[in-house]
Amino acid sequence: MLETFSLSWRVAVRHWLIFRKDLFANVSPTIIDPTLFLICLGLGLGAYVNQVEGLSYARYVAPGLAVSTALFTAFFECSYNFYVRLTFENIYKAILTTPIGPREILFGEFIWIVLKGMGMTSMVTLWLVVFGFCHWEYALLMPILGGLVSFACGALGLIASSLVKNINQFQTVYSLVISPMFFFSGIFFPIKDLFWPLRWLANLSPFYHGVSLGQHILWARELGVGLAIHGSALLALSFLLGAIAYRRVHPLLYK
Amino acid sequence: MGEKDAILISKELKKNYGKLVAVDGVSLEIQPGQCVGLLGPNGAGKSTFIGMVYGATPRSGGELSVFGLDPQTNSRDIKKRVGVVTQEDCLDEAMTVQENMSMFARFSGVPSHEIERRVRKLLEFMALDHKRDASIRALSGGMKRRLVFVRALLAQPELIILDEPTTGLDPAVRHLLWEKVLELKEAGTTILLTTHYMDEAERLCERLIIMDQGKIREDAPPRELIERHCPGYVAHFRNREVGNTLHHYLSEHPEGVVYEDSAGVGVRGPDLPWISAMVSKIETAPEVVRPANLEDVFLKITGRGLGSHA
Ligand SMILES: Nc1ncnc2c1ncn2[C@@H]1O[C@H](COP(=O)(O)OP(=O)(O)OP(=O)(O)O)[C@@H](O)[C@H]1O
Ligand SMILES: [Mg+2]
Numbered sequence: 001m002l003e004t005f006s007l008s009w010r011v012a013v014r015h016w017l018i019f020r021k022d023l024f025a026n027v028s029p030t031i032i033d034p035t036l037f038l039i040c041l042g043l044g045l046g047a048y049v050n051q052v053e054g055l056s057y058a059r060y061v062a063p064g065l066a067v068s069t070a071l072f073t074a075f076f077e078c079s080y081n082f083y084v085r086l087t088f089e090n091i092y093k094a095i096l097t098t099p100i101g102p103r104e105i106l107f108g109e110f111i112w113i114v115l116k117g118m119g120m121t122s123m124v125t126l127w128l129v130v131f132g133f134c135h136w137e138y139a140l141l142m143p144i145l146g147g148l149v150s151f152a153c154g155a156l157g158l159i160a161s162s163l164v165k166n167i168n169q170f171q172t173v174y175s176l177v178i179s180p181m182f183f184f185s186g187i188f189f190p191i192k193d194l195f196w197p198l199r200w201l202a203n204l205s206p207f208y209h210g211v212s213l214g215q216h217i218l219w220a221r222e223l224g225v226g227l228a229i230h231g232s233a234l235l236a237l238s239f240l241l242g243a244i245a246y247r248r249v250h251p252l253l254y255k
Numbered sequence: 256m257g258e259k260d261a262i263l264i265s266k267e268l269k270k271n272y273g274k275l276v277a278v279d280g281v282s283l284e285i286q287p288g289q290c291v292g293l294l295g296p297n298g299a300g301k302s303t304f305i306g307m308v309y310g311a312t313p314r315s316g317g318e319l320s321v322f323g324l325d326p327q328t329n330s331r332d333i334k335k336r337v338g339v340v341t342q343e344d345c346l347d348e349a350m351t352v353q354e355n356m357s358m359f360a361r362f363s364g365v366p367s368h369e370i371e372r373r374v375r376k377l378l379e380f381m382a383l384d385h386k387r388d389a390s391i392r393a394l395s396g397g398m399k400r401r402l403v404f405v406r407a408l409l410a411q412p413e414l415i416i417l418d419e420p421t422t423g424l425d426p427a428v429r430h431l432l433w434e435k436v437l438e439l440k441e442a443g444t445t446i447l448l449t450t451h452y453m454d455e456a457e458r459l460c461e462r463l464i465i466m467d468q469g470k471i472r473e474d475a476p477p478r479e480l481i482e483r484h485c486p487g488y489v490a491h492f493r494n495r496e497v498g499n500t501l502h503h504y505l506s507e508h509p510e511g512v513v514y515e516d517s518a519g520v521g522v523r524g525p526d527l528p529w530i531s532a533m534v535s536k537i538e539t540a541p542e543v544v545r546p547a548n549l550e551d552v553f554l555k556i557t558g559r560g561l562g563s564h565a
């Protein structure tokens with residue numbers, strides 16, 4: 001067990017070493033994209049929008065932007081990047097000649113994606129706190145939330161990797177799954193007034209629960225309720241998606 | 256030596272990919288310290304067999320035991336004692352040579368204080384030390400191949416599996432690698448090698464297994480294979496027109512065999528006097544006269560060339 005963990009950890013460290021080589025290019029979009037969103041939506045569009053949920057528009061979108069960082073980081077890491085490592089670079093084939101097995105590779109992938117999601121979400125949250133777009137009371141919960149959302153969305157990416165026939169098909173997954181998840185998550189407008197099937201669908205999305213919980217945290221409102229409803233839903237979905245991803249990707253590494 | 260001492264025992268081992276049967280009932284044993292060559296045409300199932308040995312590929316049937324362990328359930332403990340040169344290089348292109356080797360040393364459980372020294376020694380031996388800080392992307396094909404060899408030796412394995420280790424190497428480096436393999440063999444390491452170079456197989460291995468279409472066709476020492484399948488000498492003519500004359504000659508001297516290949520026509524006879532007698536009779540000088548070799552055996556067994564239709 002301990003050995004499984006330490007070998008998985010080394011796989012995660014490998015991904016970190018590669019990531020670190022191009023740190024600026026890898027981190028800058030994470031900071032720049034939410035900043036642009038904040039400027040365009042929060043300040044630009046916000047000038048035309050009255051209060052939403054009793055908040056200025058910039059404050060309304062802020063939590064969702066932090067959580068969406070985890071979504072994109074995780075999905076891209078576990079779709080394109082994972083797929084390239086698996087099929088083009090053959091990284092895993094070499095790793096599998098060492099005492100590391102398919103299980104450790106997958107656990108390593110999860111460790112990496114959780115840590116990466118935590119790091120990226122923390123940076124955006126820090127940014128929001130510094131510019132005063134959110135309450136800071138519970139901000140320390142955001143890295144944990146980011147890690148969890150990252151895990152669930154990374155699992156989605158891995159499942160996608162097990163389904164696509166070639167790398168271009170990730171585009172389709174992105175348009176059909178990730179984009180709708182992003183837009184109907186309550187990040188830009190409250191979804192409680194949406195047509196009921198959409199609301200029902202949103203409940204199946206880990207990102208929706210992540211954004212909602214992020215809003216409870218960064219608006220400093222009813223944290224207990226948020227944790228109870230969205231926290232537990234997010235945990236359950238993470239577990240489910242993680243298990244599916246494991247079952248689908250393991251055979252790709254051991255065939 | 257009995258079955259108990261064998262490092263690798265495979266019984267009726269099978270691997271299917273859908274309908275395709277890649278390995279079809281392979282039974283063999285490898286004793287400690289042996290250097291075994293696994294030969295066979297492209298697609299024979301060599302790499303698939305190897306993948307099952309170190310637990311990278313699940314088997315579809317049969318039994319397999321490596322160091323007394325089952326690779327399907329205990330590949331981690333097996334892999335701690337096995338070094339593998341994969342057929343593809345599979346190197347981390349974004350890293351430098353040093354980074355990549357240190358990382359793999361860590362994966363393989365080499366103690367931290369040992370890593371630096373061991374990487375340096377192996378890089379020096381493979382004449383790669385001047386590339387230590389180069390990015391792998393910047394290495395030539397042969398250098399990458401050498402680096403894969405270094406990677407396989409980092410953990411000082413008891414069993415070394417080499418899947419076409421010398422493909423793409425220049426002759427000097429190939430000799431360097433042979434030297435290392437012989438040194439390892441001397442030290443008692445067990446070696447399983449696949450290659451398409453018959454001279455390499457003959458030089459390094461005391462036992463050759465020829466596979467074709469997932470099955471073992473032959474399993475014997477190189478000399479014995481030649482004696483059994485292609486004893487004697489070969490005279491080779493570049494001019495194909497000699498063919499008819501040769502066939503005519505052989506109808507009266509059935510000890511010989513004629514074959515055609517891309518380079519012309521050849522005749523194999525039991526000994527040198529037989530060849531000279533033939534040459535003086537047909538009054539055409541051959542380009543080459545040579546002892547029959549492993550390549551002749553290989554082509555015969557896998558269905559092409561010398562005497563395969565005889
Ligand atoms: N992952 C796979 N999926 C489907 N078929 C495969 C897979 N790997 C190998 N095969 C098939 O199994 C057979 C044996 O392949 P293998 O790679 O073991 O041959 P080999 O003897 O190593 O050949 P070579 O000398 O070309 O390396 C081939 O027909 C190959 O197409
Ligand atoms: Mg092969």
